[in-house]
Amino acid sequence: MTRLEPAQPAVQPDEIxxxxxxxxxYVRQAPVTEVRAGGLGLSHPVTLKLELLQHAGSFKTRxxxxxxMLAAAADEIGPAGLIAASGGNHGAAVAYVARQLGxxxxxxxxxxxxxxxxxxxxxxxxxxxxxxxYFDDAFAASVVRQADTGALMVHPFEHAAIIAGQxxxxxxxxxxVDEYDTxxxxxxxGGFIAGxxxxxxxxxxxxxxxxxxxxxxxxxxxxxxxxxxxxxxxAADSLGTVQLGALAWTIVQSYVDESVLVTDDDIxxxxxxLWDEFRLVVEPxxxxxxxxxxxxxxxxxxxxxxxxxxxxxxxxxxxxx
Amino acid sequence: MTRLEPAQPAVQPDEIxxxxxxxxxYVRQAPVTEVRAGGLGLSHPVTLKLELLQHAGSFKTRxxxxxxMLAAAADEIGPAGLIAASGGNHGAAVAYVARQLGxxxxxxxxxxxxxxxxxxxxxxxxxxxxxxxYFDDAFAASVVRQADTGALMVHPFEHAAIIAGQxxxxxxxxxxVDEYDTxxxxxxxGGFIAGxxxxxxxxxxxxxxxxxxxxxxxxxxxxxxxxxxxxxxxAADSLGTVQLGALAWTIVQSYVDESVLVTDDDIxxxxxxLWDEFRLVVEPxxxxxxxxxxxxxxxxxxxxxxxxxxxxxxxxxxxxx
Numbered sequence: 001m002t003r004l005e006p007a008q009p010a011v012q013p014d015e016i017x018x019x020x021x022x023x024x025x026y027v028r029q030a031p032v033t034e035v036r037a038g039g040l041g042l043s044h045p046v047t048l049k050l051e052l053l054q055h056a057g058s059f060k061t062r063x064x065x066x067x068x069m070l071a072a073a074a075d076e077i078g079p080a081g082l083i084a085a086s087g088g089n090h091g092a093a094v095a096y097v098a099r100q101l102g103x104x105x106x107x108x109x110x111x112x113x114x115x116x117x118x119x120x121x122x123x124x125x126x127x128x129x130x131x132x133x134y135f136d137d138a139f140a141a142s143v144v145r146q147a148d149t150g151a152l153m154v155h156p157f158e159h160a161a162i163i164a165g166q167x168x169x170x171x172x173x174x175x176x177v178d179e180y181d182t183x184x185x186x187x188x189x190g191g192f193i194a195g196x197x198x199x200x201x202x203x204x205x206x207x208x209x210x211x212x213x214x215x216x217x218x219x220x221x222x223x224x225x226x227x228x229x230x231x232x233x234x235a236a237d238s239l240g241t242v243q244l245g246a247l248a249w250t251i252v253q254s255y256v257d258e259s260v261l262v263t264d265d266d267i268x269x270x271x272x273x274l275w276d277e278f279r280l281v282v283e284p285x286x287x288x289x290x291x292x293x294x295x296x297x298x299x300x301x302x303x304x305x306x307x308x309x310x311x312x313x314x315x316x317x318x319x320x321x
Numbered sequence: 322m323t324r325l326e327p328a329q330p331a332v333q334p335d336e337i338x339x340x341x342x343x344x345x346x347y348v349r350q351a352p353v354t355e356v357r358a359g360g361l362g363l364s365h366p367v368t369l370k371l372e373l374l375q376h377a378g379s380f381k382t383r384x385x386x387x388x389x390m391l392a393a394a395a396d397e398i399g400p401a402g403l404i405a406a407s408g409g410n411h412g413a414a415v416a417y418v419a420r421q422l423g424x425x426x427x428x429x430x431x432x433x434x435x436x437x438x439x440x441x442x443x444x445x446x447x448x449x450x451x452x453x454x455y456f457d458d459a460f461a462a463s464v465v466r467q468a469d470t471g472a473l474m475v476h477p478f479e480h481a482a483i484i485a486g487q488x489x490x491x492x493x494x495x496x497x498v499d500e501y502d503t504x505x506x507x508x509x510x511g512g513f514i515a516g517x518x519x520x521x522x523x524x525x526x527x528x529x530x531x532x533x534x535x536x537x538x539x540x541x542x543x544x545x546x547x548x549x550x551x552x553x554x555x556a557a558d559s560l561g562t563v564q565l566g567a568l569a570w571t572i573v574q575s576y577v578d579e580s581v582l583v584t585d586d587d588i589x590x591x592x593x594x595l596w597d598e599f600r601l602v603v604e605p606x607x608x609x610x611x612x613x614x615x616x617x618x619x620x621x622x623x624x625x626x627x628x629x630x631x632x633x634x635x636x637x638x639x640x641x642x
Contacts, residue, residue, distance in 0.1 A: 031352030033374065053354060053599050123597075276444075278374050279634035281600055313600035317638030 006254055010160050010247040011198040016167040023065040023165060026100060030054050030169075032176045032307070040273050041294050046306050047177055051169055052286050052313035057120065058238075059169055059192055059311045060093035064154060066165030068097050071152050080151035081105050085139035087237040088117025089285075089312055090156040095126035106151065108142040110134050113237050117314050134231070136242060157191030158245045167195030173307055180305040184209055184298060186288040187217040188239035190248025192311070197255035208252070208259040209292040211235050211267065211284075217252060218259040220244040225253075234264045238285030238312055260298045266291040271320040274310070281320055286312030327575050331481050331568040332519040337488040344386040344486060347421060351375050351490075353497045353628070361594050362615050367627050368498055372490055373607050373634035378441065379559075380490055380513055380632045381414035385475060387486030389418050392473050401472035402426050406460035408558040409438025410606075410633055411477040416447035427472065429463040431455050434558050438635050455552070457563060478512025479566045488516030494628055501626040505530055505619060507609040508538040509560035511569030513632070518576035529573070529580040530613040532556050532588065532605075538573060539580040541565040546574075555585045559606030559633055581619045587612040592641040595631070602641055607633030 030051045037045050055061045064084075071077050081104030084094040091107035098105035105126035109118055110133055121128050129145075131138040146153050155162065169192075170183065182205040185193045197206045208217050213233030220226045226249050231240040244252065262270075267284045270291035274280045289308045292298040300306050351372045358366050376382045385405075392398050402425030405415040412428035419426035426447035430439055431454050442449050450466075452459040467474050476483065490513075491504065503526040506514045518527045529538050534554030541547045547570050552561035565573065583591075588605045591612035595601045610629045613619040621627050 025357075029355065031354045031371070033352045034350065036346075050352065053601075055598075057600055277376075279378055279602055280374075281602060281638065317602065317642070321638070 007250040009198055009254060010250045011163045011167065011195070013199055013201065015160070015164045016171060016195065016199045019066040019164040020168040020171045022069050023062060023168060026065050027062055027168070028054050029172050032173065040277055040290065044300055046293065046308055047180065049169065049173055049307055049309050051309055051311040052280065052282055056092040056096040056124070057313040058089040058093065058286070059166055060090045060156070061096060062168050063162035063165035063191060063195070064090070064093040064097040067154050067159055067161040068101060068152070070161045072101065077103065077152045078150050079104070080149035082154050083142055083146050083149065083151035084108070084154045084156070085135065085142040086156055087135050087240065088113045088121070089238055089314055092117060092120045092124065092314065094154050095121045095124035098126060099124045106145065108138040108145070110138040114315065116316050117237065120314060135240065157189035158247055160247060163191050163195045163198065163247060163251070165195065166192045167199040169309065170196040170199040177307060180307045181205060182207060182300065182304055182306045184289040184292055184306060184308045186210065186239060186285055186309070186311065188285065189241040190217055190244045190252055193217070193256060194248035194251040198251045201255050205257040206255060207292070207298055208256050209289045209297070210259070210261055211239060211288060212261045212263055214240045215261055216241050216244045218261065220249055220252065221259055225249060234267055235284035235288055238283060239288065258298070260292050262288055262291040262295055262297050266295040266297070270294055275320045280310070281313055281315065281317045282310055283312045283315035286310055328571040330519055330575060331571040332484045332488065332515070334520055334522065336481070336485045337492060337516065337520045340387040340485040341489040341492045343390055344383060344489060347386050348383055348489070349375050350493050353494065361598055361611065365621055367614065367629055368501065370490065370494055370628055370630050372630055372632040373601065373603055377413040377417040377445070378634040379410040379414065379607070380487055381411045381477070382417060383489050384483035384486035384512060384516070385411070385414040385418040388475050388480055388482040389422060389473070391482045393422065398424060398473045399471050400425070401470040403475050404463055404467050404470065404472035405429070405475040405477070406456065406463040407477055408456050408561065409434045409442070410559055410635055413438060413441045413445065413635065415475050416442045416445035419447060420445045427466065429459040429466070431459040435636065437637050438558065441635060456561065478510035479568055481568060484512050484516045484519065484568060484572070486516065487513045488520040490630065491517040491520040498628060501628045502526060503528060503621065503625055503627045505610040505613055505627060505629045507531065507560060507606055507630070507632065509606065510562040511538055511565045511573055514538070514577060515569035515572040519572045522576050526578045527576060528613070528619055529577050530610045530619070531580070531582055532560060532609060533582045533584055535561040536582055537562050537565045538577070539582065541570055541573065542580055546570060555588055556605035556609055559604060560609065579619070581613050583609055583612040583616055583618050587616040587618070591615055596641045601631070602634055602636065602638045603631055604633045604636035607631055
């Protein structure tokens with residue numbers, strides 16, 4: 001039996017550097033902030049990348065801009081504009097991008113997506129279609145509609161331009177933080193973590209954080225490739241992907257160094273501590289990476305310089321207090 | 322009739338530099354973030370200093386650390402620890418400082434102070450005494466108690482060490498922002514703005530922002546010195562001071578370049594826009610400086626580089642949504 005070599009990474013650093021130049025006028029360089037030992041219940045210092053302050057409330061805006069601007073440059077966008085399916089954050093990002101670039105947008109969201117995310121999508125002027133069920137149901141409906149309208153499908157993670165766009169966060173961190181060893185990133189479909197890993201490659205350690213209730217990246221590592229998992233839990237609307245993206249896997253398999261899991265209780269505790277100590281409203285998926293440190297799922301070595309992505313804000317503040 | 326020369330400024334830049342060195346291990350360097358033209362409803366770019374991410378939710382922590390650490394070094398703190406009167410933010414800051422330095426603390430708050438601020442003070446382990454009425458009533462009660470206990474009175478603004486501590490925010494901004502022209506700061510008793518003005522002196526313009534409903538700094542400028550005003554409005558719990566501090570005035574009279582007013586509606590609109598575009602929960606007093614730009618109360622000249630202090634987070638998120 002022959003063992004297959006890992007596939008070429010779907011995204012190279014130069015594509016991420018070009019994405020950064022392309023989207024820079026449109027995205028925020030979200031600030032970083034240092035937390036000293038003792039803060040957030042941690043016995044070691046940590047740097048937070050406050051990506052939740054991004055336009056539309058999450059990192060998803062980066063990939064959506066890069067994908068859409070590349071397609072526009074290639075004249076691939078017709079009068080129907082953009083179409084996407086999303087648990088919420090990607091939909092809000094695509095709706096925001098469409099508004100900023102003067103395009104129409106239709107977003108398909110599952111009925112399980114929180115009301116606050118739907119309202120945010122609508123606030124950017126996009127049409128929201130609510131589909132009974134989960135992300136896969138919404139995605140199936142969006143594919144049918146796309147065949148009718150010819151709109152540009154902006155997939156939440158399974159596209160090289162999306163992954164390259166998400167990776168611009170790590171480009172910024174290199175500009176903002178003198179040196180660091182390890183980046184902790186939450187993972188759903190894998191587009192976000194793949195972007196970071198494709199940029200830093202072997203220069204830094206990249207650690208994946210998933211809820212125990214939706215662990216498709218860890219499952220892919222165990223299985224040797226993407227494989228379906230069941231999906232549930234408090235972060236399901238942002239991290240609840242059944243199967244890791246195939247493109248993300250080409251990067252994750254080489255450049256994600258470790259995969260850890262956190263419980264729903266760990267995530268809730270991380271949300272509460274970010275509220276208590278910083279008055280930041282962070283959604284479950286956005287707090288998962290911090291939860292890995294607080295729960296001990298990931299224990300840095302002495303002197304290890306850790307950056308944590310705090311990457312989404314779209315939730316009801318009353319749920320974090 | 323002889324015209325009096327302005328009094329010597331009560332605080333010199335070297336005292337602020339020493340305060341920065343003293344408190345640096347205990348305070349956060351709150352991040353700054355750039356907002357491009359078009360963001361937050363503004364037609365020009367602006368830099369936000371996110372001081373609301375400070376420990377205990379406002380800049381007050383800076384002054385409270387400096388005052389307490391200087392007093393501790395001079396052996397002025399007995400077993401009764403610290404005592405303070407406060408609409409809320411200063412009380413939370415003193416309670417936080419007491420906890421971090423292992424001191425007891427009693428905080429006197431007026432019954433008009435929001436419940437959320439009282440809870441925050443208690444969360445740091447201080448004893449809260451609620452006094453019927455307004456800040457002046459709470460302050461009077463704290464003075465009586467102080468005579469009994471001998472605790473160190475930490476006044477919210479009328480002390481050089483408090484003003485020097487608050488001024489460390491401007492020291493940080495010099496490190497974080499390459500160059501800028503104008504700093505917009507909200508004003509209550511004047512300790513915060515005096516600290517910034519004492520640091521930047523004539524190097525930058527300092528603009529004071531007050532609610533039309535509590536305008537003791539503007540009144541002092543018109544009157545030629547501190548004079549009482551009536552106090553009301555949405556920001557009264559943080560900015561509602563009857564009379565500008567005498568020490569603050571020694572600085573304000575020389576180094577505050579302009580004084581503008583905003584309405585309660587302007588403040589509410591600024592709070593909502595910070596929530597809508599950044600998902601930041603900002604209390605009325607913390608959003609007032611931004612409101613001055615959004616309402617046109619302050620109109621920068623072409624190319625003027627403006628920094629806005631967003632300086633307090635202690636309010637109910639449901640009030641900003």
